[in-house]
Amino acid sequence: MTDTEERKAPTGRTPTREHLLDVYRMMRTIREFEERVHAEFATGEIPGFVHLYAGEEASAVGVCSNLDGRDTIASTHRGHGHCIARGVDVVEMMAEIYGRKTGSCHGKGGSMHIADLSKGMLGANGIVGGGPPLICGTALAAKLKGTGGVSVAFFGDGGSNQGTTLESMNLASVWNLPAVFVAENNGYAETTSSAWSVASDNIADRAAGFGMPGVIVDGFDFFAVHEAASEAIARARDGGGPTLIEMKFTRYYGHFEGDQQTYRADEVEHARAELDCLKRFADRVTETGELSRADLRAVDAQVASLIDQAVDEAKAAPLPAEADLLTDVYVRY
Amino acid sequence: MGDAIVGVVANPLSGRDIRRLVTQASVFPTAEKANMIQRMLTAFGAVGVQRVLLSTDLGGISAAVYRAIQRHRPQKPQNRQDARWPEVDFLDGQPIRQTAQDTVGAVGRMVTAGARVIVCLGGDGTARVAASAAGDVPLLALSTGTNNVFPAVREATIAGLAAGLVATGAMPPGGATTRAKLLEVRVGDRTETALVDVAVSTQRHVGARAVWDPATVTQLFCAFAEPDAIGLSSVLGQLHPVTRHEPHGVTARLAAGAPRQVLAPIAPGLVVLVGVREIEPMHPGSVHAVDARAGVIAVDGERELTFGPGERPAVRLRADGPRCVDVSAVLAASARLGLLRRAAADPGPAGTDVKGGNT
Numbered sequence: 001m002t003d004t005e006e007r008k009a010p011t012g013r014t015p016t017r018e019h020l021l022d023v024y025r026m027m028r029t030i031r032e033f034e035e036r037v038h039a040e041f042a043t044g045e046i047p048g049f050v051h052l053y054a055g056e057e058a059s060a061v062g063v064c065s066n067l068d069g070r071d072t073i074a075s076t077h078r079g080h081g082h083c084i085a086r087g088v089d090v091v092e093m094m095a096e097i098y099g100r101k102t103g104s105c106h107g108k109g110g111s112m113h114i115a116d117l118s119k120g121m122l123g124a125n126g127i128v129g130g131g132p133p134l135i136c137g138t139a140l141a142a143k144l145k146g147t148g149g150v151s152v153a154f155f156g157d158g159g160s161n162q163g164t165t166l167e168s169m170n171l172a173s174v175w176n177l178p179a180v181f182v183a184e185n186n187g188y189a190e191t192t193s194s195a196w197s198v199a200s201d202n203i204a205d206r207a208a209g210f211g212m213p214g215v216i217v218d219g220f221d222f223f224a225v226h227e228a229a230s231e232a233i234a235r236a237r238d239g240g241g242p243t244l245i246e247m248k249f250t251r252y253y254g255h256f257e258g259d260q261q262t263y264r265a266d267e268v269e270h271a272r273a274e275l276d277c278l279k280r281f282a283d284r285v286t287e288t289g290e291l292s293r294a295d296l297r298a299v300d301a302q303v304a305s306l307i308d309q310a311v312d313e314a315k316a317a318p319l320p321a322e323a324d325l326l327t328d329v330y331v332r333y
Numbered sequence: 334m335g336d337a338i339v340g341v342v343a344n345p346l347s348g349r350d351i352r353r354l355v356t357q358a359s360v361f362p363t364a365e366k367a368n369m370i371q372r373m374l375t376a377f378g379a380v381g382v383q384r385v386l387l388s389t390d391l392g393g394i395s396a397a398v399y400r401a402i403q404r405h406r407p408q409k410p411q412n413r414q415d416a417r418w419p420e421v422d423f424l425d426g427q428p429i430r431q432t433a434q435d436t437v438g439a440v441g442r443m444v445t446a447g448a449r450v451i452v453c454l455g456g457d458g459t460a461r462v463a464a465s466a467a468g469d470v471p472l473l474a475l476s477t478g479t480n481n482v483f484p485a486v487r488e489a490t491i492a493g494l495a496a497g498l499v500a501t502g503a504m505p506p507g508g509a510t511t512r513a514k515l516l517e518v519r520v521g522d523r524t525e526t527a528l529v530d531v532a533v534s535t536q537r538h539v540g541a542r543a544v545w546d547p548a549t550v551t552q553l554f555c556a557f558a559e560p561d562a563i564g565l566s567s568v569l570g571q572l573h574p575v576t577r578h579e580p581h582g583v584t585a586r587l588a589a590g591a592p593r594q595v596l597a598p599i600a601p602g603l604v605v606l607v608g609v610r611e612i613e614p615m616h617p618g619s620v621h622a623v624d625a626r627a628g629v630i631a632v633d634g635e636r637e638l639t640f641g642p643g644e645r646p647a648v649r650l651r652a653d654g655p656r657c658v659d660v661s662a663v664l665a666a667s668a669r670l671g672l673l674r675r676a677a678a679d680p681g682p683a684g685t686d687v688k689g690g691n692t
Contacts, residue, residue: 195391195396201345201392202345202349202363205360205362207353207360208362214349214360215349215350215351216349217541221539223538223540224539224540226540227541228351228354228541231351231354231355235354267428270428284538288537288538288641
């Protein structure tokens with residue numbers, strides 16, 4: 001995977017060919033990873049719960065492709081996409097999901113705790129609304145140290161109703177932190193419709209109450225996300241303070257694998273056919289001639305083989321041993 | 334004559350695009366959109382509108398109106414004609430996609446159901462989409478968006494009275510509506526329309542849709558360009574004003590180094606220096622070619638169509654745009670004709686009892 005330390009944040013509003021290929025690779029990697037986890041989970045080999053990000057790729061990649069090595073992100077229980085977009089090693093991620101010793105967290109965390117501080121990835125998070133307070137910390141550190149770093153919290157529509165999220169937005173505004181709050185509104189907090197549970201209806205509307213700009217973006221459209229995130233991140237980096245961006249989209253799978261999804265109708269079929277971020281991205285960049293179908297197919301093949309490798313290696317890797325129980329319990333600073 | 338029916342379509346997403354981030358554009362709260370509809374219901378009730386067809390949405394507007402209807406208690410003090418709200422039918426039953434297609438679908442259903450006026454709450458983009466589906470039914474566009482030129486910023490009660498007077502037939506047809514101009518853009522077999530302006534941008538992607546960087550705009554076509562407008566048409570509004578009632582439009586090429594420079598408010602909180610050259614009138618029917626070989630075309634301030642080499646987009650001014658309710662003219666005529674005058678003991682027009690939505 002591309003290392004975020006080495007990847008240059010794009011400049012200007014029209015991404016380069018190299019950047020577009022990188023973006024497509026990221027989105028395709030997330031999709032393949034999730035489709036494969038979906039299939040493998042059904043075999044019963046994967047322990048615990050997994051919450052899949054398929055359908056939401058443009059959000060993670062559209063935001064993270066504007067970040068550089070100074071920046072940090074905090075994720076959610078639906079965190080695989082954010083990890084991949086931030087450059088966390090895919091082979092290690094898969095091993096972690098399989099609970100193997102070679103995993104990102106040595107097989108002790110699983111899907112909901114994948115973290116890699118070396119990549120500025122503060123972690124997936126099983127606590128709904130757990131991410132925003134974390135990024136207030138890293139954003140404050142960046143501000144006090146003058147690193148120019150920006151911190152991004154991803155959270156869902158359910159997370160947007162949590163006190164932690166609301167307190168964090170208030171604090172970020174009061175302290176004028178270099179923070180961006182990304183509300184990924186996929187329509188449901190588990191099985192509860194956000195149209196019912198979010199009193200302000202649009203999460204972005206809450207920004208006004210915290211004295212920050214709030215915008216709504218088509219979360220299926222990489223270019224829309226990238227443009228809004230680029231402005232919000234540049235603003236935060238320049239000392240302009242926090243922004244709230246609400247992505248509107250849907251997830252392609254249930255809340256967790258095994259969710260019967262009796263609470264929704266045909267929206268996934270519609271989204272896959274009409275709105276899909278990968279399809280739209282591919283159509284756009286080939287129409288403009290920026291990339292060719294052959295370029296994209298080559299990426300597809302590379303990604304497919306990477307995911308095969310990740311699953312094969314994960315299945316072959318050892319489980320943590322009894323002796324590993326007491327390792328990594330305490331960390332010395 | 335059938336029932337006096339008014340259709341009301343409200344866009345839950347208007348007033349929330351990237352301009353809140355890149356400029357200081359205002360946020361138009363959902364609650365205020367719902368309040369506007371309630372104020373209109375009061376006005377409709379006062380002038381005898383019988384039914385209202387209201388679009389449904391996931392943004393909370395129709396839900397708030399529904400709750401308000403449940404709570405609304407008609408009171409009949411002698412001096413209040415406004416207590417009775419018309420029957421409100423919520424246009425549900427179709428999937429809501431949170432795209433412009435929702436507006437097209439709702440307006441289409443209103444036209445089919447016999448709406449005599451369609452009130453549209455949103456920005457220029459919403460009005461453009463509603464107009465495309467309204468056919469010959471008069472449109473009354475109210476602003477709840479960002480930098481609106483076409484929809485009026487006007488108190489909803491007043492708009493509701495005017496729409497109601499047209500829908501009930503109290504207002505004679507002549508003079509109540511005006512025919513707007515329309516810009517038609519063709520790219521290959523794709524066609525889009527604009528009510529105010531068409532801008533050609535060198536940006537490659539539709540992205541966040543709003544055009545807020547004039548440096549990327551190379552060509553501008555305006556159905557009208559008012560000196561006090563906000564948005565791209567303001568560029569020509571200061572150099573070559575054209576009213577919305579004149580038959581022609583105006584077009585120009587934009588370039589940073591052009592000898593003629595003008596300060597233009599192209600978005601709320603964004604006043605920029607724009608270089609303009611080759612200003613020409615646009616006559617109805619004449620076709621104007623787009624110079625750029627590739628880029629994006631924005632209609633009424635929103636990037637909508639992409640085009641590449643080999644496609645040669647063309648823009649045409651048409652005289653047969655939507656029929657629009659002229660609120661000032663309707664109420665002026667009402668004053669002349671005494672349409673809102675009542676005898677002291679007159680109980681007002683017969684209205685139906687307040688009835689909840691049928692959802």
